[in-house]
Amino acid sequence: LSSFxxxxxxxxxxxxxxxxxxxxxxxxGYGFTMSGTQFVVVEDSRNIGRKAQVRxxxxxxxxxxxxxxxNDHHPxxxxxxxxxxxLEVDLRPGDAQLVALREL
Numbered sequence: 001l002s003s004f005x006x007x008x009x010x011x012x013x014x015x016x017x018x019x020x021x022x023x024x025x026x027x028x029g030y031g032f033t034m035s036g037t038q039f040v041v042v043e044d045s046r047n048i049g050r051k052a053q054v055r056x057x058x059x060x061x062x063x064x065x066x067x068x069x070x071n072d073h074h075p076x077x078x079x080x081x082x083x084x085x086x087l088e089v090d091l092r093p094g095d096a097q098l099v100a101l102r103e104l
Contacts, residue, residue, distance in 0.1 A: 020057035022084075027052040029096070036102065039070075042089045043096040052091050054099070055084040062103035070098040 013019075021031045026046040032039050042054055058065070058080065065085050067076040076099060079086050089097050
């Protein structure tokens with residue numbers, strides 16, 4: 001399976017598996033939940049510092065959320081866009097951020 005073939009499968013897999021987490025271009029990572037807090041590891045694959053967008057599906061009935069970069073303890077602005085929370089995460093070149101999000 002080539003990287004091109006794998007990329008062609010992503011939209012179908014995302015829909016079929018109902019994955020609630022979406023990363024912007026050039027970004028990858030994974031998420032998990034612990035004690036009611038959602039954590040997302042956001043990894044840079046371009047080796048350039050920038051803001052990366054992460055979308056995380058909001059839980060039903062939740063109307064607001066707070067998030068922070070756990071590595072540096074900086075708050076992250078969170079906005080709602082349809083069914084998702086949208087976070088703009090600052091990335092350093094070749095680095096990753098651990099983000100914590102708590103819905104209210």
